[in-house]
Amino acid sequence: MVMDRRSLLPNSSKKQTVTTYTMTTTEPIAMDDPTTADDAISRVPTVPVNPPIAQSENSASAEGLPSANVKLVTRNLRFFYGSVQALSDISMSIPVNRVTALIGPSGCGKSTFLRCLNRMNDMIEKTRVEGDVLLDGNDVYKPGTDVVELRKRVGMVFQKSNPFPKSIFENVAYGPRLTGINGRAELQEIVEKSLKRAALLDEVKDRLNDSALRLSGGQQQRLCIARALATSPEVLLMDEPASALDPASTTRIEDLIFELRERYTIVIVTHNMQQAARVSDQTGFFYEGQLIEVGPTRQLFTTPTEKQTEDYITGRFG
Amino acid sequence: MRFADTTVSLASDDGITGGVTRFRYWFERAIHVFLFACAGISVLTTVSIVFVLLVESVRFFFDVSVFDFLTDTKWTPLLKPQHFGILPLMCGTLLVAFGSSLIAIPIGLGTAIFLSEYAPPRLRDVIKPLVEVLAGIPSVVYGYFAVVSISPLVRSTFPSAGPFNAASACVVVGIMTLPMIISLSEDALRAVPRSLREGAYALGATKFDTTAHVVVPAAMSGIVASFLLAISRAIGETMAVTLAAGATPKATLNPLESVQTMTAYIVQISQGDTPAGTVEYRTIFAVGLALFLSTMVINLVAQGILSRMREKYE
Numbered sequence: 074m075v076m077d078r079r080s081l082l083p084n085s086s087k088k089q090t091v092t093t094y095t096m097t098t099t100e101p102i103a104m105d106d107p108t109t110a111d112d113a114i115s116r117v118p119t120v121p122v123n124p125p126i127a128q129s130e131n132s133a134s135a136e137g138l139p140s141a142n143v144k145l146v147t148r149n150l151r152f153f154y155g156s157v158q159a160l161s162d163i164s165m166s167i168p169v170n171r172v173t174a175l176i177g178p179s180g181c182g183k184s185t186f187l188r189c190l191n192r193m194n195d196m197i198e199k200t201r202v203e204g205d206v207l208l209d210g211n212d213v214y215k216p217g218t219d220v221v222e223l224r225k226r227v228g229m230v231f232q233k234s235n236p237f238p239k240s241i242f243e244n245v246a247y248g249p250r251l252t253g254i255n256g257r258a259e260l261q262e263i264v265e266k267s268l269k270r271a272a273l274l275d276e277v278k279d280r281l282n283d284s285a286l287r288l289s290g291g292q293q294q295r296l297c298i299a300r301a302l303a304t305s306p307e308v309l310l311m312d313e314p315a316s317a318l319d320p321a322s323t324t325r326i327e328d329l330i331f332e333l334r335e336r337y338t339i340v341i342v343t344h345n346m347q348q349a350a351r352v353s354d355q356t357g358f359f360y361e362g363q364l365i366e367v368g369p370t371r372q373l374f375t376t377p378t379e380k381q382t383e384d385y386i387t388g389r390f391g
Numbered sequence: 392m393r394f395a396d397t398t399v400s401l402a403s404d405d406g407i408t409g410g411v412t413r414f415r416y417w418f419e420r421a422i423h424v425f426l427f428a429c430a431g432i433s434v435l436t437t438v439s440i441v442f443v444l445l446v447e448s449v450r451f452f453f454d455v456s457v458f459d460f461l462t463d464t465k466w467t468p469l470l471k472p473q474h475f476g477i478l479p480l481m482c483g484t485l486l487v488a489f490g491s492s493l494i495a496i497p498i499g500l501g502t503a504i505f506l507s508e509y510a511p512p513r514l515r516d517v518i519k520p521l522v523e524v525l526a527g528i529p530s531v532v533y534g535y536f537a538v539v540s541i542s543p544l545v546r547s548t549f550p551s552a553g554p555f556n557a558a559s560a561c562v563v564v565g566i567m568t569l570p571m572i573i574s575l576s577e578d579a580l581r582a583v584p585r586s587l588r589e590g591a592y593a594l595g596a597t598k599f600d601t602t603a604h605v606v607v608p609a610a611m612s613g614i615v616a617s618f619l620l621a622i623s624r625a626i627g628e629t630m631a632v633t634l635a636a637g638a639t640p641k642a643t644l645n646p647l648e649s650v651q652t653m654t655a656y657i658v659q660i661s662q663g664d665t666p667a668g669t670v671e672y673r674t675i676f677a678v679g680l681a682l683f684l685s686t687m688v689i690n691l692v693a694q695g696i697l698s699r700m701r702e703k704y705e
Contacts, residue, residue, distance in 0.1 A: 193589060198512070221595045229593035235586035238609045247604070248594040297590070304594055 144169040144308060144338040145190060150204035152185055152194065159185045162204070163364045165357060167308075172330060172339045174353030174370065176346055177385070182362040183342045184232075187310050190340065191227035192220050208308070225252065228306030232313040234293035236285035236300075241268075241277050244285045244296055248304035263303050270336075271299035272329050291322025298329065302337075309333065311341040315348065327352050346386055350374050358382045444683060447676030454670040460677065466640040466656075468671045475674065477681055479640035483557070483650035484682075487632055488625040490561025490646055491568060495621055498565075499572030500614065506573070507580035508602050526570035534634030537563040542635065545647070552647035555637030561646060563631045568621035575620065579613020580606060612696045619693035623686045629654035653682045 145167040152160035160182045167173045175183040188194045190206055192213060206213045213223050225248070236244050245264040254260060264281070268274035273295040277288070285296055294314060301309060311330070315323040330339060330352045343349050349356050350370060357367035358381070366379045377383045452460070455475040463476025502522070506515050541559040546552045583606050591601040607614070637649030638659055651659075657675045665672045 191593065193593060196589070196592065221597055224593055225595035229589075231586055231589060231593075233586055235584070235590040237587060237590065237605050247591070247596075251594060251596055251600055300590075300594065 142169055143167065144209065145340075146205075146207040146210075147186075147189070148205040148207070150186070150189060150202070150206060152182070152189055152203075153201040154197070155199045159362050160189070161362050165364055165367055167338060167340055168355060169338050170334060170336070171354040172334045172341060172352050173355045173357065174349035175340065175342045175357050175359060176344075176349045177359035177365075179344070181359040183357075183359040184312050186359065186364075187229075187312055187340060187342050190308070190310055191224050191229055192218075193224075193229065195220065225304045226306055227308040227310060228301035228304060229310045230294070230298050230301050230312065230314045232316055234290060234297050234317070236288070236293050236296050238284070238286055240282045241285050241288070241296060242281040245299050245303045248300060252304065264299075267299040267303040268296075270302050270333065271295045272325060272332075273299055289322075291318050291325060294318060294322070294326060295329065298326075298333075302333075306337065308338045308340065311339065313342050313344060316344060323348075346374075358385060360385070441683075444676055444680045447673050448680045451670065451673035451677045454673075455677075464642050466651075468674045469665070473671075475677075477653075477678065479642045480651060480653045480656050480678060481681070482642045482644070483636065483640065484626055484652040484654070486557050486644060486646060486650055487560050487564055487628075487636060487652055488622050490557060491564035491625045492618065492622055494562060494565030495568045495572055495625075496618055499569050499617070499621070500576055502569070502573045503576035503580055503614075504602060504607065507577045508598070508606060522570050522573050525566070526574075528567075530567060530628065530630040531634070533563045533567055534631035537631060537635035549647050553637070553649045555635065555639075555649040556647050557636050557650045558646040560632045560636035560650075560652075563635060564625045564628050567628065567631065568624050571624060572617045572621045575617030576610070576614045579610035579617070582613065583609045612699055616693040616696040619689050619696070623689040623693070626689070627654065627682065627686050629658060633658045653678050657682075 143166045147163050147165050150160055150163040151158065163182075163186055175186065177183050185194065189202060190213075194200050194202065202214055208223070208227065212218075237247065239247070242260075242264055245267050246260045249260060249263050254263070265274060265278075268277065273292060276292060277283075277296075285293065288296060294317075298309075298314070314330075315326045318326065327348060330341065333339060334354075341349075341352065353370045355367065356370040356373045358365045358373065358377075358379075360381055366373060366377060366382045368378075373382065374386055377386065460475055460477055462478070463474050464478050465474035465476050466479040467474045502518075506518060510518065537559045538555075541562050542552075542554060542556060545556060545558045545562075546554070549558075552558065587605055587609055588601055591605045596604070632652045633655040636652060636655060638651050638655060639649040640651040640656065641648060643650065657678055660672065660675045
């Protein structure tokens, strides 16, 4: 499965336009396992105007798939910075234990959308949200929602690695400490487990008490992933996690995302279409605050239904 | 100096532009000299002050041994028997510096955190100018304020306090150093990248968690530097403590007693009828040197910490 997906894009090192062109022409890829959730994903609403939740439930039941396969749903999500509307009626389903990639040109609203999912936009002054974001069916914008609890369930990794000016150990232990875990042995176990999952443990296990700021950029970003994993989130939001990294570190992060999807539902914003193609199961294309198209990654990259999507992935704009 | 290159280009000029260039050359040269002189004045002043301090102090130490100066516990240069131990003055100064920090540090840091993390922008726009007004009040007004308002308050709370006491000096000096702590700490807190705050929030931290565990530790060097600069200011503060703390050199840690700081002593001798050239008169240079050294060391440490902080985020 993993290798299949990798082979989707053989020329990842080539220039973007070349690669995407290759991609659109390598159409005949055998659908490997038609019974997996990949198919369920293809039934998620693709056009914003549809009544999305109803449709996704209908389609799920029509295929005999329990709705538990959908982790996050947004319904007519609109977002405003002051009077500027940044998102218009985004309706999208995010399947559990899959990687959903959000692509699109700069300023198209994909990061804003991502930050709506764990209410990180709450902190920005003069912003307004309309519509629903449902996590396991519960609206996260419902009054009385415990935002702190929400963010423990929906972790986030940022574009620029942002380790705290503390030791490596304390960085990872910070989340668990917030939940009241203070036992040294317990913290040690969580820290090691998280670092291991973030594929960083081997590099830092002898210097857990060193300052996190001394790590390289790629290591810092994996530390931030470990830090996010330490609170045992169900969903991991990643906002261009590899955009500031060199190719080797990027590969490591991508490999990591691959492994993490076994346990977590991942939503990743990326500028890089090859990256979306390499790591994701489902891809959504954003343009000017709208979700133009969403579908299984392979389908979106090979047979997009919307003209704008095709133009974007073939490099005609953006 | 650096005029040499200009002269070379002058020589290579042709006759047509020669006149203009010559004027320009002299004009540029005059500007250069003028600006250099401006910069030179402050350098020269600093150097001469330090020179006079050193020379007069050395002459003072011909009469009084450095050992006595540093270890004698009495300071009675104007009375027989004369004692020249700086300890009582040092003690008074440190008492005021410590006491004022006790007031200024918690209130100042609290205000800075409030302004940087909690206050809505509009409220911050109101509070910040008010804090700056606090910094603009002349120190003699603070001294007066200490004598007529704070000292009676201290005495009604602690009847054993004298009319002049270290406590009222501590309070006003604390208020005087508040703006410095507030504005420097707030700068340090606001310099903490937004991404760090978001990192903490994304882990489920509350605002208080984020402030206490992430933002304040990240800004700690700037905050500590602001404390040090405030302490240095408190040590150097003259007018308010001269008015409020009294003129009794005393090695005491009791804030209710009257004490004399190094600065207040210098005021006393400078204004009094102590004849110049005597050893009594030269005491002020030795005291001044001690004062200068202590504030300079603190300022250097604070600057060092501040510049290290700047490196961290650039």
